[in-house]
Amino acid sequence: MAVYTEVSDDELAAFIAEYDIGTAVSCKGIAEGVENSNYLLLTEGGPYILTLYEKRVDARDLPFFLGLIEHLAARGVPCPVPVHGRDGAVLRTLCQRPAAITSFLAGVWPRRPRPGHCAELGEALARMHLAGLDYEPERANALSVDSWRPLFERCRAGADDVVPGLSAEVSASLDRIETDWPRDLPRGVIHADLFPDNVFFEREKLSGLIDFYFACNDALVYDLAVCLNAWCFEPDLSFNVTKARLMIGRYRAVRRCSEAEIAALPRLAEGAALRFLLTRLYDWINQVDGALVKPKDPREYLHKLRFHRGVSGPGAYGIEP
Amino acid sequence: MAVYTEVSDDELAAFIAEYDIGTAVSCKGIAEGVENSNYLLLTEGGPYILTLYEKRVDARDLPFFLGLIEHLAARGVPCPVPVHGRDGAVLRTLCQRPAAITSFLAGVWPRRPRPGHCAELGEALARMHLAGLDYEPERANALSVDSWRPLFERCRAGADDVVPGLSAEVSASLDRIETDWPRDLPRGVIHADLFPDNVFFEREKLSGLIDFYFACNDALVYDLAVCLNAWCFEPDLSFNVTKARLMIGRYRAVRRCSEAEIAALPRLAEGAALRFLLTRLYDWINQVDGALVKPKDPREYLHKLRFHRGVSGPGAYGIEP
Numbered sequence: 001m002a003v004y005t006e007v008s009d010d011e012l013a014a015f016i017a018e019y020d021i022g023t024a025v026s027c028k029g030i031a032e033g034v035e036n037s038n039y040l041l042l043t044e045g046g047p048y049i050l051t052l053y054e055k056r057v058d059a060r061d062l063p064f065f066l067g068l069i070e071h072l073a074a075r076g077v078p079c080p081v082p083v084h085g086r087d088g089a090v091l092r093t094l095c096q097r098p099a100a101i102t103s104f105l106a107g108v109w110p111r112r113p114r115p116g117h118c119a120e121l122g123e124a125l126a127r128m129h130l131a132g133l134d135y136e137p138e139r140a141n142a143l144s145v146d147s148w149r150p151l152f153e154r155c156r157a158g159a160d161d162v163v164p165g166l167s168a169e170v171s172a173s174l175d176r177i178e179t180d181w182p183r184d185l186p187r188g189v190i191h192a193d194l195f196p197d198n199v200f201f202e203r204e205k206l207s208g209l210i211d212f213y214f215a216c217n218d219a220l221v222y223d224l225a226v227c228l229n230a231w232c233f234e235p236d237l238s239f240n241v242t243k244a245r246l247m248i249g250r251y252r253a254v255r256r257c258s259e260a261e262i263a264a265l266p267r268l269a270e271g272a273a274l275r276f277l278l279t280r281l282y283d284w285i286n287q288v289d290g291a292l293v294k295p296k297d298p299r300e301y302l303h304k305l306r307f308h309r310g311v312s313g314p315g316a317y318g319i320e321p
Numbered sequence: 322m323a324v325y326t327e328v329s330d331d332e333l334a335a336f337i338a339e340y341d342i343g344t345a346v347s348c349k350g351i352a353e354g355v356e357n358s359n360y361l362l363l364t365e366g367g368p369y370i371l372t373l374y375e376k377r378v379d380a381r382d383l384p385f386f387l388g389l390i391e392h393l394a395a396r397g398v399p400c401p402v403p404v405h406g407r408d409g410a411v412l413r414t415l416c417q418r419p420a421a422i423t424s425f426l427a428g429v430w431p432r433r434p435r436p437g438h439c440a441e442l443g444e445a446l447a448r449m450h451l452a453g454l455d456y457e458p459e460r461a462n463a464l465s466v467d468s469w470r471p472l473f474e475r476c477r478a479g480a481d482d483v484v485p486g487l488s489a490e491v492s493a494s495l496d497r498i499e500t501d502w503p504r505d506l507p508r509g510v511i512h513a514d515l516f517p518d519n520v521f522f523e524r525e526k527l528s529g530l531i532d533f534y535f536a537c538n539d540a541l542v543y544d545l546a547v548c549l550n551a552w553c554f555e556p557d558l559s560f561n562v563t564k565a566r567l568m569i570g571r572y573r574a575v576r577r578c579s580e581a582e583i584a585a586l587p588r589l590a591e592g593a594a595l596r597f598l599l600t601r602l603y604d605w606i607n608q609v610d611g612a613l614v615k616p617k618d619p620r621e622y623l624h625k626l627r628f629h630r631g632v633s634g635p636g637a638y639g640i641e642p
Contacts, residue, residue, distance in 0.1 A: 006432050009431055009522065024429065025523075026425070026521075027429050028351045030361075031350035031351060040349055040361055042368060042427075047347075047363060105347075106347055107347060108330045108347060108348050111327050111328075203334075
């Protein structure tokens with residue numbers, strides 16, 4: 001939870017004057033999101049989200065992200081639509097940072113996802129993948145399989161202090177994943193970070209996907225593997241196969257998957273677990289005194305990695321042979 | 322900035338069903354306020370604020386606070402009005418915490434207060450003081466002059482590590498303040514924490530006072546002394562006498578002050594500076610690892626205390642003799 005940048009009332013008024021959305025009635029920093037500063041902006045025209053992009057997002061990627069959500073929204077994917085200023089631009093500068101206003105999405109994110117949420121998510125993910133197929137700009141996945149070893153080398157020294165034996169375990173996992181990684185699966189734009197706090201629901205119905213700031217081109221089912229990790233484990237870290245079955249089933253009902261994609265799921269899920277284990281481990285070891293955001297416990301993803309490493313095949317996710 | 326308690330979608334829906342405000346469209350934690358968890362709740366009926374009272378607020382005081390803001394709002398003071406549930410109650414339980422919904426106030430708090438803001442604040446403070454005169458419940462000021470020495474004793478040992486010589490300086494200040502403290506000034510309900518982030522403006526016009534969770538009975542002009550500290554120093558800690566003159570002038574135009582009240586201002590302002598110096602010093606020395614809220618630098622208030630200690634009389638605040 002974070003607001004890194006304080007926007008003064010004068011700066012805000014001048015910024016909003018560039019848009020046709022009326023004047024600001026209120027602007028409150030939102031205690032969600034860890035990469036950027038987000039404000040819930042109420043104007044005479046209604047609610048909007050004002051985002052200031054902080055240094056963890058590369059400003060050169062912003063046209064890719066904003067173009068993508070506009071592209072997806074135009075194809076019916078429920079996501080925040082960038083608001084164009086009077087000059088047509090969606091990206092401008094506020095408090096020396098790139099900033100944009102997007103439409104406001106109704107709904108709340110599920111603190112305790114239920115099977116029905118996972119089903120809805122699977123369908124929305126597939127629709128997003130299809131809608132993104134004709135989005136032309138490309139962005140490489142900076143946190144793809146090839147990035148994991150260099151990342152591991154940067155936190156290897158501290159790993160065993162977090163969990164004894166972690167360094168050797170990650171090293172073995174990396175060896176296996178790098179060897180086996182399926183590299184010829186269908187690719188497209190993936191969200192790459194579709195955790196429950198990035199998905200809104202109104203009652204049981206999915207109402208929005210947000211936070212596309214890790215979006216990139218990669219294997220489409222890798223996105224599903226990220227979601228298996230993020231949605232289908234219970235708080236006690238047991239795996240809920242009903243949730244997985246519903247998520248994958250609804251995904252496949254919208255987007256047909258090849259046999260190779262399904263067969264690759266266990267290794268992709270192990271890789272996705274390793275990706276979050278490594279970034280959390282890095283943030284854990286490199287904690288900044290006085291940081292606004294508490295680093296997340298990397299051990300959660302070690303448990304998940306072990307689960308995926310241990311499954312005998314995609315049947316473990318409730319998929320019928 | 323903090324949201325201490327995560328409210329699940331189910332708990333939220335059940336809670337809101339107790340009110341006649343429609344169903345929730347959205348509920349976002351606000352990154353403001355350090356004592357409680359605040360959510361901006363959008364319902365079909367409009368925006369509201371949902372507050373969960375965390376352990377720093379004594380639940381036994383909540384009827385005093387909520388009764389006070391309702392009393393003040395009924396007398397035209399712009400402050401959030403508690404919303405009554407269908408059963409008539411304004412206080413109920415959510416996530417094992419006392420919780421209330423209040424109306425939403427338009428406006429933003431001034432990040433860089435200007436003289437015009439200070440003038441508006443002075444007038445609103447006086448109106449609040451007059452409106453509170455017939456509020457019958459009483460609450461002692463837990464952070465009054467009599468509490469400062471015990472508080473100092475609890476952080477005395479670490480004081481010189483923060484600023485060399487701080488212990489002796491605070492001790493001398495305490496001696497003088499306890500001896501000279503004016504104890505027979507007109508009393509009433511004071512806000513006691515009216516910092517800029519608790520005051521909203523729409524353009525130049527004051528639109529709301531919030532966060533009455535330090536409100537108590539004490540000398541009315543002590544509240545003005547708190548505001549002199551909170552509003553009239555520049556970022557470089559120089560004192561802006563124009564702001565003080567406007568604040569006090571507009572206050573006195575609404576509420577007549579006795580000569581004794583005006584004469585007491587320098588000592589009250591020194592006391593108010595000491596109060597915030599001590600609570601910040603305590604929080605600074607007793608930092609909690611992983612706390613969501615960064616403690617504020619106590620040295621800011623040491624500078625302010627020295628300023629007030631050094632003034633020759635109320636003329637230093639722009640008051641004509």
